[in-house]
Amino acid sequence: MQAERVQPDTVEFDVRTDEMLINMGPQHPSTHGVLRVVLRTDGEVVSSVVPHIGYLHRSAEKIAEKLTVRQYLPFTDRLDYLSGMNMNLGWALTVEKLLGHRVSGKTRHLRVIIAELNRIASHLVAAGCMGLDLGSFTPYMWTFREREKILNLFEEICGARLTFSYLLPGGVKEGPPEGWLGRCEAFLDQFEPVIDDLHALLTNNAVFIKRSASVGTLPPETAINYGCTGPVLRASGVDWDIRRDGEPIYTEMYDGYTWRVIAPVGGRYPDDHPYPPIPREAAVGDSWHRFFVRMLEVVQSMGLIRQAIEKYAAAEGELDKPIEIRKKLPAAGAYLETEAPKGQMGFMIIGDGSAIPWRARIRSSSFCHVSVLPELCRGVLIADMPTIIASMDIVLGEIDR
Amino acid sequence: MNAEKIYDLLQKPFKPWLVGRDFEAIDPWIEISLEGLPEIARFLRDQDELAFDLLNCITAVDYFEPDAKKAEKVDWQPHLELLYHLTSLRRKHRLVLKAKLPRWKDGRPGELPEAPSLADVWRTADWHEREVFDLAGVRFTGHPDMRRILCPEDWEGHPLRKDYQMPTEYHGIQVK
Numbered sequence: 336m337q338a339e340r341v342q343p344d345t346v347e348f349d350v351r352t353d354e355m356l357i358n359m360g361p362q363h364p365s366t367h368g369v370l371r372v373v374l375r376t377d378g379e380v381v382s383s384v385v386p387h388i389g390y391l392h393r394s395a396e397k398i399a400e401k402l403t404v405r406q407y408l409p410f411t412d413r414l415d416y417l418s419g420m421n422m423n424l425g426w427a428l429t430v431e432k433l434l435g436h437r438v439s440g441k442t443r444h445l446r447v448i449i450a451e452l453n454r455i456a457s458h459l460v461a462a463g464c465m466g467l468d469l470g471s472f473t474p475y476m477w478t479f480r481e482r483e484k485i486l487n488l489f490e491e492i493c494g495a496r497l498t499f500s501y502l503l504p505g506g507v508k509e510g511p512p513e514g515w516l517g518r519c520e521a522f523l524d525q526f527e528p529v530i531d532d533l534h535a536l537l538t539n540n541a542v543f544i545k546r547s548a549s550v551g552t553l554p555p556e557t558a559i560n561y562g563c564t565g566p567v568l569r570a571s572g573v574d575w576d577i578r579r580d581g582e583p584i585y586t587e588m589y590d591g592y593t594w595r596v597i598a599p600v601g602g603r604y605p606d607d608h609p610y611p612p613i614p615r616e617a618a619v620g621d622s623w624h625r626f627f628v629r630m631l632e633v634v635q636s637m638g639l640i641r642q643a644i645e646k647y648a649a650a651e652g653e654l655d656k657p658i659e660i661r662k663k664l665p666a667a668g669a670y671l672e673t674e675a676p677k678g679q680m681g682f683m684i685i686g687d688g689s690a691i692p693w694r695a696r697i698r699s700s701s702f703c704h705v706s707v708l709p710e711l712c713r714g715v716l717i718a719d720m721p722t723i724i725a726s727m728d729i730v731l732g733e734i735d736r
Numbered sequence: 737m738n739a740e741k742i743y744d745l746l747q748k749p750f751k752p753w754l755v756g757r758d759f760e761a762i763d764p765w766i767e768i769s770l771e772g773l774p775e776i777a778r779f780l781r782d783q784d785e786l787a788f789d790l791l792n793c794i795t796a797v798d799y800f801e802p803d804a805k806k807a808e809k810v811d812w813q814p815h816l817e818l819l820y821h822l823t824s825l826r827r828k829h830r831l832v833l834k835a836k837l838p839r840w841k842d843g844r845p846g847e848l849p850e851a852p853s854l855a856d857v858w859r860t861a862d863w864h865e866r867e868v869f870d871l872a873g874v875r876f877t878g879h880p881d882m883r884r885i886l887c888p889e890d891w892e893g894h895p896l897r898k899d900y901q902m903p904t905e906y907h908g909i910q911v912k
Binding site for chain 2: 397432435560564580670679694710
């Protein structure tokens, strides 16, 4: 009788090593800040993951109980420090919602320009860092080179490069300087061809596809159940973006703009962009799609900025002035979520009739994105951990608050 | 669907648990009693017309005025309040659930009040409840892993309580 042939993978399976606990972080470069993850591994396979957070906890919510809403604004810059403008906007709109304050069309268009510029900057960091975590240095340098130009534009408008405190409740500090809109457009013109380079470097790169396609696949039901939002949710094929589906005070900012929510619904992206082809290996909800959705959102944001520049230039009247520093808040509460680059960023303010909030709450999207890691990383290889963490695009500043 | 209609839907099965509402508020809310929370949450999630599939946020608010002079002027008794912000992605509507609970269990200072966990209804609740436990001091019964999340595990007190006293040192490190 012929002996049964032993398959190589059976041999591999028989050679079992002992279970090991591996500590990753909080100083590990690919944990994107001070995230600590404890992996239980069996050889190269991760059997369970326990994230530990809180290393950057700065009592952000408690501090808000000591300051007026305008004094608190600089603290919001330090939540998601890669998109300070979007944090400012979220806080400003929440204050406006609480006060029943509406800003003029001109202010809204300026806010769209600023928020979308910052979204591009944040997505560039996400794309570059994901490349870096997967072992290629060039995209990191190239994306940071482009982000630098956005930071220069921001420096011109508010004097800061990271902690802007520019979009204030009620309006903006002061309008853009002479010729700024022109320089904004010049940046977009120059940046457009660079996106093709990035697609060539990462999106269609065979190594990148091998490392990210079908890795960390997040089914839509799990994503919603864990409270995942933003590009992470959309990459799982859920057609949801609160720039379109949010509350009126936020969505009216985007009234009159032409744009579509980017999500691979049924495996297909909306077909009004010249996309690079989706690799065969990729599955909806995997790390590759999370990366790809962000890359497409960069193009979309550019379109929004171009429209906003046109509308801003055509808008009549003046920019709104911010509310006074010691403006009294009503004895009521207001909760508002905005679409920050990382996902839905929620702020809540409960007033008690004085100028200082009784309670403030910050709901962070990255917080939910880390909480889904144990689910996502069960059974993956250790080498895939950095890919998955990078594809979630987390920032510990907003997780730990 | 607006909060008023949702309230009507809840009325039939859960009437005794609905204790308050405000449809005119900035974010319309329905107040329920704590014991009915898991069942109402499950109903809100599973009913086809409601379909609240996303739990955005859980917040605990401490209503307590440490200043005795100011405390005379407030129009509430000291209590804690839990806020659940819900969204339905499918139906595109929102709701706020409120539930009140005492600041301390059985009025004994230091004993944390208890609330039922929603971690098996929405997984988001898992980490959010840990945060509420850590910062506001509410123990969630039935939670799979009730431990601190942001503060160190041996931290004392719950910082978002209004009467929280910041310690002067932590393991020999001056913190104040």
